[in-house]
Amino acid sequence: MIVLSERKQKVKESIDKIASKRKRYLRQNFFYYKNLKRFFQFSIPENSSVLEIGCGTGDILNSIKPYRGVGIDLSEEMLKIARNKYPALDFFQMDAENITLNEKFDYIIISDTLGYFEDIQKAFKELRKLTTPQTRIIITYHNFLWQPLLSIGQAFHLKMPQKRLNWLNKTDIKGLLELEGFEIIKTGKRFLFPIYIPILSWFLNKYIAYLPFFNSLCLTGSIIAKEKVSEEQDNELYSVSVIIPARNEKGNIEDAILRMPKMGKHTEIIFVEGNSTDDTYDEIVKISEKYKNQYDIKYTKQEGKGKGDAVRKGFTMAMGDILMILDADLTVPPEDLPKFYNAIATGNGEYINGTRLVYPMEKEAMRALNLAGNKFFSVMFTWVLGQRLKDTLCGTKVLTKYNYEKLIANRKYFGDFDPFGDFDLIFGSAKLNLKIVEVPIRYRARKYGDTNISRFKHGWLLLKMVFYSMNKIKFIK
Numbered sequence: 001m002i003v004l005s006e007r008k009q010k011v012k013e014s015i016d017k018i019a020s021k022r023k024r025y026l027r028q029n030f031f032y033y034k035n036l037k038r039f040f041q042f043s044i045p046e047n048s049s050v051l052e053i054g055c056g057t058g059d060i061l062n063s064i065k066p067y068r069g070v071g072i073d074l075s076e077e078m079l080k081i082a083r084n085k086y087p088a089l090d091f092f093q094m095d096a097e098n099i100t101l102n103e104k105f106d107y108i109i110i111s112d113t114l115g116y117f118e119d120i121q122k123a124f125k126e127l128r129k130l131t132t133p134q135t136r137i138i139i140t141y142h143n144f145l146w147q148p149l150l151s152i153g154q155a156f157h158l159k160m161p162q163k164r165l166n167w168l169n170k171t172d173i174k175g176l177l178e179l180e181g182f183e184i185i186k187t188g189k190r191f192l193f194p195i196y197i198p199i200l201s202w203f204l205n206k207y208i209a210y211l212p213f214f215n216s217l218c219l220t221g222s223i224i225a226k227e228k229v230s231e232e233q234d235n236e237l238y239s240v241s242v243i244i245p246a247r248n249e250k251g252n253i254e255d256a257i258l259r260m261p262k263m264g265k266h267t268e269i270i271f272v273e274g275n276s277t278d279d280t281y282d283e284i285v286k287i288s289e290k291y292k293n294q295y296d297i298k299y300t301k302q303e304g305k306g307k308g309d310a311v312r313k314g315f316t317m318a319m320g321d322i323l324m325i326l327d328a329d330l331t332v333p334p335e336d337l338p339k340f341y342n343a344i345a346t347g348n349g350e351y352i353n354g355t356r357l358v359y360p361m362e363k364e365a366m367r368a369l370n371l372a373g374n375k376f377f378s379v380m381f382t383w384v385l386g387q388r389l390k391d392t393l394c395g396t397k398v399l400t401k402y403n404y405e406k407l408i409a410n411r412k413y414f415g416d417f418d419p420f421g422d423f424d425l426i427f428g429s430a431k432l433n434l435k436i437v438e439v440p441i442r443y444r445a446r447k448y449g450d451t452n453i454s455r456f457k458h459g460w461l462l463l464k465m466v467f468y469s470m471n472k473i474k475f476i477k
Helices: 007-029 030-043 059-063 076-085 119-125 142-154 170-179 198-205 248-256 282-289 307-317 336-343 368-385 399-411 422-431 455-474
Strands: 050-054 068-073 092-094 105-110 136-142 182-190 220-227 238-246 266-273 296-301 320-323 350-356 397-400 436-440
Touching: 007 030, 007 076, 007 296, 030 105, 030 136, 050 059, 059 068, 059 105, 068 076, 076 092, 092 182, 136 170, 136 266, 136 436, 142 220, 170 182, 170 220, 182 198, 238 248, 238 307, 238 336, 248 282, 248 436, 266 307, 296 307, 296 397, 307 320, 307 422, 320 336, 320 399, 336 350, 336 397, 336 436, 350 422, 368 422, 368 455, 397 399, 399 422, 422 436, 422 455
Parallel strands: 050 068, 050 105, 068 092, 105 136, 238 266, 238 320, 266 296, 350 436
Antiparallel strands: 136 220, 182 220, 320 397, 350 397
């Protein structure tokens, strides 16, 4: 038996009274709940451990298909229905401001529930019992602009009545999360037109809802957060694998090794040679033998084509805790890699992307047309991903092997679409809600060979990827 304050007891009693009518309200508003479920299904991979706070009758929790699903709610009447409908899930009557669970979860859902909390900051403080640095907290709430329409809906019994204790906006929620040691990964709004009219509703909610101005009018807001890094971790804790795809880069191989800094407790270098015409592979073999007593060097030939294929092959060989990509042209200096290591080892970021667009570049390092293209794609992908990404095309990218394996497990959502390898990692990390951080680097002109990038051919591929990612990430149903 939980002990509740007078105000929360009234909230509980009001929810208990409508528990038997919950099914009817879900049926009446099926279009809204279908959209909400789709959002959580996109944001949470199947077979995750998931806690839902304010789970009601458990429909959203069940739709995610967790391997471990737990729901808590104030209303025992709601929970009776939930237990009967979904016996494979666990449901407990519990106050979010006094959580007594003793386990950690991959994801915690708080969906349209904050209005019932008496002390939201205390509820957020309780979450720290349940989270690890990998846990994602996903919150949805209603846009305050919709309050008059929602009140009318309640008055005409078109919407489930809610005895709210408060009404918060995005700024309020972000502020309270930050006070309790969480940081925001991304925010968003969705669902512009909650009435179901075939074709029209689909078009407005899938496309128009994400356009500037219209997006601010959407009904559902969302916030995804994680634990904030509170203290610096041991920078010698992790091992590192540096993957170097190399095609026609014979003159850069020895420099790549000699300039490679030692990072963490161990650094391995993995060359993946890509069908070169200038004896790059023979040079890799020769230089690896020359420095085998000073560096841990591995190498292989690429069977497929493209940088993406080379990166994947290198990652499968990697033994390090942290995976890095370094282009063999050395336009990103190897000496800058410790900055990437520090960003991920201290927990300040989970997907670290280099950006060449902060510091001045060496002459001829990047052509004007390439620079313009980079800036265009930066704006587009920042909008699509919901996290700032200034330089999508920088070849240096870093993530942990743990997160890369999670990315592989969810790769089927995007498919094999990316010949570069960059966007496979970017899109996969965004879908996993990893915190993206950019590290500015000084971009150098290459000293050997010619670029393998075709401005127009690859520019067209990138443009297609923008539209592809819109439909797979931004314009989800």
